[in-house]
Each structure stands twice: as C-alpha cells, then as structure tokens.
Amino acid sequence: MFRRIRISTCVFLLLMVFFVMQLVSSSFSFNGFRIDYQNFTQVNVGSQQRDALTMSWVALLQTRNTLNRAATRAARNVAQEQVSVLMTSARTYLAQADAHFKQYLAVPRITDKGVELTGNVQVSYEKLQAALAELIVFLDSGQLQPFLDQPTQSFQDNFEADFSAYVEYINGHLQVAADSSRESYSDSKWSFGIVVTLSLLITLLGLMWLKKALLQPLETMREHFELIAGGNLAERIADFGRNEIGVMFSALQKMQASLAGMVHSVRQGTDAMLHGVQEIAAGNDDLSSRTEEQASALEETAASMEQLTSIVKQNADNAHQAAKLARQTSVTAQKGGEITGDVVTTMQHIALSSQKISDITSVIDGIAFQTNILALNAAVEAARAGEQGRGFAVVAGEVRSLAQRSAQAAKEIKGLIDESVSRVRQGSDLVESAGSTMSDIVRSVAQVTDIMGEIASASDEQSRGIEQVAQAVTEMDGVTQQNAALVEQASSAVRSLAEQAGMLANTVSVFNLASARDEYLINDSNDKSAIAVRDSPDWKTA
Known part of the structure; x- marks a missing residue:
C-alpha cells in the first residue's frame, strides 16, 4: 500500500x-x-x-x-x-x-x-x-x-x-x-x-x-550503491512502486544498466586503445629519428649562416669605411675647388694691377718724351744765347740724357710688365681650367660617395636580411630541438598511456557484467514509466 x-x-x-x-x-x-x-x-x-x-x-x-x-x-x-x-x-x-x-x-x-x-x-x-x-x-x-x-x-x-x-x-x-x-x-x-x-x-x-516507506528503501538503495561501488553490476534491483522512491529505484536501475554498458564499451575500447597506442609508439620512434636528423641538418645550416653573416658584416663594415673615405675625399676636393677659385680671383687681381702699372709706365714714358723735347728746346735756346747759355746747355744736355734713360727704362719696364701680364693671363687661364677640373672631380667624388653610401646601405640591408635568416634558422633549430624533446615526451607519454591502458583493462575486469545488460533490456519499460511519473505535473507539484 x-x-x-x-x-x-x-x-x-x-x-x-x-x-x-x-x-x-x-x-x-x-x-x-x-x-x-x-x-x-x-x-x-x-x-x-x-x-x-x-x-x-x-x-x-x-x-x-x-x-x-x-x-x-x-x-x-x-x-x-x-x-x-x-x-x-x-x-x-x-x-x-x-x-x-x-x-x-x-x-x-x-x-x-x-x-x-x-x-x-x-x-x-x-x-x-x-x-x-x-x-x-x-x-x-x-x-x-x-x-x-x-x-x-x-x-x-x-x-x-x-x-x-x-x-x-x-x-x-x-x-x-x-x-x-x-x-x-x-x-x-x-x-x-x-x-x-x-x-x-x-x-x-x-x-x-x-x-x-523511506528508511527501508533507502537502506536497500545504500546496499545497491555499495554493490555498484564494489564493481557488482549484476545484482537485480527490485521495483518499489510508482512513488518517488520507486522513481529513484528506476533511475538506479537505469544507472546500473548504463554503467554496465559503459564498462562493456570501455573494455572493448581498451583493447583498441592498446593497439592504437602501440602504433603511435612506433610512429613516434620513427618521428624521433627523423627529427634528430633534421635537427643536425639545421645545426649545420645555422653554423653556415653564422659564417656567412660574419662575412657580410665585414663587407658592410668595409663599405661603410669606403663611404666614409669617399665623403672625406669629397670634402677635401670641395676645399681644393674653393682654394682654386680663390687663386683664380687672385690672378685676376694681379692682372688688373699689372695693367695699371703698364698704364703708369706709359705715363712715365710720355713724361720722359716731353722732358726730352723740352731739353732739346732748351739746348736750342742755349745755342742761340751763345757763351751765356753754355751752362744752361750743359744742364739741358744732362736733362735730356736723363730723359732718354728714363724713357729707355720705362720702355724696358713696360716690356717686362707686358710679358708679366701675358704670363698672368696664361696662369689665370690655367687656374680657371684647374678650377673647372676640380669641380668635375668634386662632382665625381660626390657621385662616388653616393654610390658607396648605396653600397653600404645595400650591405646593411643584406646583413640584416642574413641576420634574420640566421635568426630564423636558429629559431627553427630551437623549435626542432623542442620538437625532438616533445617527440621524446610523446613517446614517454605513449608508453605511460599503454601502461595506464593495461591498468584500465585490469580495473574494468573487476566489474561483474553477468546479467546487468540483460536486466537493462528487461527493465527498459519500467524506466520509461518511472520517467513518466517523475515528469508528471503531480510529481513536480509535490
């Protein structure tokens, strides 16, 4: 009741x-x-x-x-x-x-x-x-x-x-x-x-x-839980009606049958897992050997890349040094061009000064010519004067002699100055030609400097690229080493998994599945009725 x-x-x-x-x-x-x-x-x-x-x-x-x-x-x-x-x-x-x-x-x-x-x-x-x-x-x-x-x-x-x-x-x-x-x-x-x-x-x-209604069924349920905890899944669970306790026993029946099915599936899966673990272990061993070969090859590549990196760095340093020397040469050439320009300017000033001296010499020559004429006139006047103008004639002769020598000296100075002006003009032309040549040299040196800078920049980029490649190779080497360690760990884990699978098989073998799965099929209708009682509005209200 x-x-x-x-x-x-x-x-x-x-x-x-x-x-x-x-x-x-x-x-x-x-x-x-x-x-x-x-x-x-x-x-x-x-x-x-x-x-x-x-x-x-x-x-x-x-x-x-x-x-x-x-x-x-x-x-x-x-x-x-x-x-x-x-x-x-x-x-x-x-x-x-x-x-x-x-x-x-x-x-x-x-x-x-x-x-x-x-x-x-x-x-x-x-x-x-x-x-x-x-x-x-x-x-x-x-x-x-x-x-x-x-x-x-x-x-x-x-x-x-x-x-x-x-x-x-x-x-x-x-x-x-x-x-x-x-x-x-x-x-x-x-x-x-x-x-x-x-x-x-x-x-x-x-x-x-x-x-x-409560204590005895709960005691019976406790006994069933102890049996299930001990691995006995074959003990039959009786029906306790359609009340709440009956629903709990129906759920316990379903749990027992589900555990039996899961244990059976675990037993089947354990054998398959052991076989799969063995295959994984063999594959891990093969992968471990290949990973070690790859690691050694990457080590050699890394060493070669390090050597190439040092060479490229040396070339980059040399390019930087050459660019530095080219810049210094360009600066020196620019200074030489500036000095040559100053020399041209100075030669032009000298030519102008020589021209002025030539003009002054012409003036002196004219003065000497006029002095000579005046001396002739004085001599003529002294001859007319007779005895009284003899002394004046002597003086006029001396003045004439001085005027002739002054005119002769002025002519010689003018000749020298003309020759000097001609040579100054030649020197100025040569200096101008040298200044133009120095400008060409400066432009060429600037172009060489730019080219050396581009070579140095390209060497830097090449050095950085090779360093990145070397770093990538080093990282690949490290990753490969880690992969090798992971492969070794995976091999160890697979061996441990194989041992645990064996232990799991031994553990699952403790369960007694003599009639639990059959009882699940027998009590399937009872489970459905129990679930219906549990899901009914009266059950939820209570």
Missing part, C-alpha cells in the same frame, strides 16, 4: 493532521486563557470594590468612635485642646471615608445585582455620612444634648446591613470565578492529555510509515 501512495501526499496529510491537532489544542488553550482572563478581571474588580468599601466603613467607624471620645471629654469639661485634637481626627477620618467611597463608586459594576446593591449602599452611606457630619457640627457648637439625641446608631446599622450584603455578594461572585477557573484548569488538563496521546499515536504511526 505504501508503494502506491506518493510520499509527498503522505507527508502533506501528516502535516495537515498535526496542523489540525495544533489548531484544536490552541483553541482549547485560548478558551482556557479567555475564561481565566474573565475570572481574573472579575476577581480584580470585586477585590477593588470590597477593599475600597471596607476601608470606607472602617473610616466611618473611626469617625464615630473619635466623636464619642470628644463628646465624653467635652461633658467632663476636659481641656479644649484635647477636644480640638479629637475633632480634627474625626474630620480626617470622615474625609478618608469619603475618598475611599468615591474609589468604590469609580470601580465599574459587574452584574445588575451589583448595581442594585451599590445603590442601597450609597443611600445608607450618604445618610450615615450626613449624620456624622451633623455630629461634628453639634460638638463644634457645644450642643451635647442634640448630639446624644441624634439616632446615629440606626444609620450605622442600616449601612452595616447594606455593607454586609454587598460583601457577601462580592465573596460569592469571587467564589464563582474561582470555581470557573478550577473547572477550566480541569478541562485544560483533559484536553492536553488527549492531544498528547493523539500526538504520540500519530507520531508512532508516522515513524512506522517513515521506516516502511
């Missing part, structure tokens, strides 16, 4: 039963508390009324006793001070009686009878209080005879009767409240006992159901 009812439904019903019992128990408890509260309220109100009325009655008695004592002393003609003290006390007691009676009236009445009795008490109290107040007036005025003639005792007897009736009523009412509380306590004990008994009974039934 327990296997047909869903656990969620049983738990819900059990909780509802406990809820109803708790509701009933709470109702009984609340009713008991309500009755106790009402009784407590009545007792409290009755006690307040009784205490206030009693204290008022006591104060009235003390007032009358004090007045009687004062009247006795006044009749004996005792000192007036003692009488005044007693009168003051009487007034105080009467005021206390009024205060307590007001407290009594302020407390609300519980029943209609209490209201009626309170009215009687109030009437008799007012009469007694008025009589006592009148007695105080008689004593204050010294009227002893009216004091003695007043019927105060009858007022006191009436109030005492009404007081006793009200106290008796209050005591009876308090007794009723006490009896009601005892009855409520007795009912609470019986209801508590019944609720506890029913709770114990339902708890025992719930424990029995819990053991039957």
